[in-house]
Amino acid sequence: MNFELHQVTRRFHGKTAVDAVSLTIPHGQMVGVIGRSGAGKSTLLRMINRLVDPSEGVIRFGDTEVSRLKGTALRRWQSDCAMIFQQFNLVPRLDVLTNVLLGRLNRRSTTSSLLGLFTREERIQAIAALERLGIEQTALQAAGTLSGGQQQRVAIARALMQEPKMLLADEPIASLDPLNAKIVMDSLRDINEREGITVITNLHTLDTARNYCERIVGMAQGRVVFDGPPDALTAEVVAAIYGTGRDGAGIDESMTSTALPASAAQAAGATPSARESSMATA
Template identity: 60%
Template sequence: MRCSMLELQDVGRRFGDRWAVTGATLRVPDGQFVGVIGRSGAGKSTLLRMINRLVDPSAGRILHNGREVSALRGAELRRWRQTCAMIFQQFNLIGRLDVLTNVLMGRLNHVPLHRSLLRLWPSQDRALAFSALEQFDIGAIAAQRADSLSGGQQQRVAIARALVQEPRILLADEPVASLDPRNTRTVMDAIHGINRRYGITVMVNLHSLDLAHAYCDRLIGMAAGRVVFDDVPAALTDDVARTLYGLEAGEVLDAPQARAPGPGLGHAIPATV
């Protein structure tokens, strides 16, 4: 039986005369936790945005289980973005709305437009959204405005919103870049728990090599828009890190060692985070 697979075939993206990504070729089996590493401007965000089709490739093909994702349009493209959920460093929540409604936005492709506009969410969708919040120990804040939450809470709400899309792939673009160490650990545990509990493929852009070593099954290293490293974390030597990060290598190599991931979605997370 053939393994389900996300494939990039010589994918590139050009902005004007500059190639942000060029010649990216990858095969990612279902269920892997993949870290994408490299210095700022290496092409990490553009790579993930092409997979989600927020940015169209200028060259190459993206496929999932043999279906060409890079050719999808209209309703088929919307369905792909439901299958391939994305979370961002900026959280992208609607601050004036309550937490539960923000999570329910992940169900937009599952309900008629008029029901979502009037917030007439089916009871099963409301139950699903609340269950997702409970899994991240933030069910108690379901009625609070999103803009009243801490950064760690907001990112967990964004992850819950992605989870209720019922995706097969989760893309995370620097999801902990704006968080303190405690919230970084909490959010990374949440993403790791989704991967382990549901078998959802995860690709996450990370700046910290300690986090990459602690959480990822595989690392993709990018430099100047190209994939220059693709291996298990143990194969990432200091010399390879210096090749990837250049003058920034000291910053990523000298950070305190991250702890191993927690037990997943069911572990206790303080409600005040």
């Protein structure tokens, strides 16, 4: 099913954060949204998930008009459209396994979730999600004791527990070092390719968008100013998205690079146990 935004706008106290955005995203695409801070990227994702309501326009997923959902139907959509945040949004004092199981919150009663009354099948599913992300050994640790990269992978595992149809990631690697950024982005691409889940992710680094996303949407001042494949992201297009420096020169993409040296890239592609030992010294 296609996901569509038609003339979607959001205003905050008279200021337009997202301005008449129209996009059609086929099922299974991995889309990177780029742009300066304040370009409207996060607001756009929050409207898709309905954490923020659009001021105008229509959001549609297949035959469902997402922008009109309320109550139970809205909660169901927010489960189908999982959100991963830059700040992880875990409960630090709870163990990792419980944090992952909370991904079932919108699919069962709140009381049973808060009391920890999860089924055996749900616990097995949560452990499998942690194993997939290479952090199953942290299951009984308090989430707050993990590194930033590990916490973001816990957040991805929690999102998988929602069994989503779409995955939104709001600057998922902004606070991570290059090694952990690669591990997280590899995980998102793996989910997209193996499950065929649509992934829309806001990114602050151009090389990451080029390397991982089949489609890139560039935003400036709340509007879409570019929508195309990575190889169409020319220097002129980058200047239209980001503007120029004080001296009038174009943006130096190397300043935002998350590229790894060859040795670190090899470590990032190692087995989970090797990855964890390399991160333990980080």
